[in-house]
Amino acid sequence: MVEVCQAKPFDYVRFVFSICLLIFSIVVTSYAIFRGKTGFWEEVPGPAAFALFVVDLAILGIVEGLQIALVELKRQHPDSYKFSHPRAYQLGQVASKKDNVERFLMGRQVFVVFLVFFIAKLTTIDLGDDLNDFLFPVPAWLYYSLLETGFITCILVVIVAQLMPQIVASKYPVHFLNFWLMKPAYWACIAVEFTGITHACWILSYFMGLVSGMESEDLLFQKSRKSFVMSELDPKQGGMSESPQKLIVTTKTHIPSPEHALQEVETILNEAAIEEDNRHIEHHSEKQFEAENMEKFSHLVEALDKGVDPDVRKILQFYLNNHPEKFRTFPSVIGNKVYPPPQALAEELQTSGSEVPGFLRDISDPEHVPPHIVACELLVHIVQLQKEIQQLKANQASGYTPRQSPI
Incomplete structure (x- = not known):
């Protein structure tokens, strides 16, 4: 990707060349449409044909960018834009269910191909035998190589209605998907797929995979x-x-699926939580209440570590490595130890009436604190404690007793 602010001299040369070519394409194509010098129906007046052309470019840009935005959005945690860009979040959640992405891609492809062919009919320049009856006298080689073939309009369509929306959607997928037109465009693609126009591709893809051994x-x-x-x-x-x-x-018989592994972990956590709650029915003080919560978490981790089968640990680790977006709701396996997911710990605290610490809160929560910051703070405190312990040991060895300040 070429960053404009970091462009090199050769990039500037190509910028100028591409912009000049684009301007020439816009001028020539617009003039041909307004003057009726294209292969479009003669009954349609030039201004109406040009309006159709602009609408087609806009729709093409939307469906091209929408595809890229949905793909790029999978790399981001949904909770990070849940409240700031609600339309993007809702559309992303709908698209991620079942086979909605595949259905959207099929409907989108119908739109793209139809629009490209329609634009080709609308913009292909046809001057007949009089090559001088145009914006400028057109040499024969230029007419047959660039104008009649539609190549000059292809530059306009590719840059404005395809590449530009794709690049914008790639760099700003959340903002692009949050635009209000994305939702009706998405459902329009789903509706086209629902008609069954493209359903033959399922059969063809099945046999393709079968023949090629995929x-x-x-x-x-x-x-x-x-x-x-x-x-x-x-x-x-x-x-x-x-x-x-x-x-x-x-x-054959002892290899759990990810769903079964998660269900087994949830069962162990629930049983351990109930068992620990039965041991602490009454709380006498706030300090004792917090201590019992820490003891409860320790009991949950210990029960999970002892109760999870080794094969289940392997599946959990394999699944989470391939689905990092499930980190908050899926148990983590570090070495040979299994840890409860953050969401389960947060729910336990909420159930017991305790305050949920920032590092267990949802990433979209304003009070969320990244776990690495907590770890850094703990390391600082550990180093400070180690220094204090060493100082106390040194004082004890020398027989020095620090004075206590009077109360």
């Missing part, structure tokens, strides 16, 4: 899960030595 994501995930268990049981990789029969049974 594997679905679910099948690849199943193989990845099996490879985890295989590595656990392979003596060459430091695992246990098992018979081939037992290995086959294990890989």
Whole structure:
């Protein structure tokens, strides 16, 4: 990507060339449409044809940018723009459900191809035999190579209605998707797909995958899960030595899905929370209340660490590595230890009536504190405590006792 502020001399040369070409394309195409020098229907007056041309460019720009914005939005945490750009958040949530993205892409492609062909009919310059009856006397080579072929209009369409919206949507996906026209454009694409015009592609893509030997994501995930268990049981990789029969049974019957793994973790957390709550029904003081909450969290982590099967840990770690956006609601596996998700800990605090610390709050919450800041503060305090401990040990070794200030 070329940053305008960091452009090099050669980039400026290309900027000037491209801008001159674009201006020439706009002038020539607009003049041809207004004068009726195109292959469009003669019954349509020039101003009306030009208005159609502008509308087509606008719609094409919207559907081109919308695709890029939805793809780029997957790289951002939805909670980071949930309240600042609500329309973008709502549309992103709808598009991420089931197969809505695929359906949108099919409807969008119909729009793109139709609009490009319609623009081609509307703008292809046709001067007949009189090449001098135009904005300027047109040489034959220029007419047959750039004007009649539609190449000069192609430059205008590509730059203004395709590349420019795509670049803007790539750099500012949330702002682009928050524009009010994006929602009706999205549902228009879904409506086109709903008619079934493009449904033949499902059959063709199925046979294409079948013939070429491609594997679905679910099948690849199943193989990845099996490879985890295989590595656990392979003596060459430091695992246990098992018979081939037992290995086959294990890989077929003891490999949980991510949904099953998450359900197992939630069950362990709920049982551990109930057990710990039964031990602390009455709270005598606020300090004791906070201490019991810390003890409860310690109990939850310990129960989760002991109760989660090793195969489940592998699946949790594999799934979270491939779906980082699930961090807040999915358990984390660090080494051989399993930790509850931030959302579960925050809900436990809210249930018990305690204040939720900033590092457990939602990223869209104004009081959210990034966890690395908390970790840095803890490190500073640890270093300070270590210095104080060393000073106390030195004082004790020298027999020095610090004076206590009178109360």
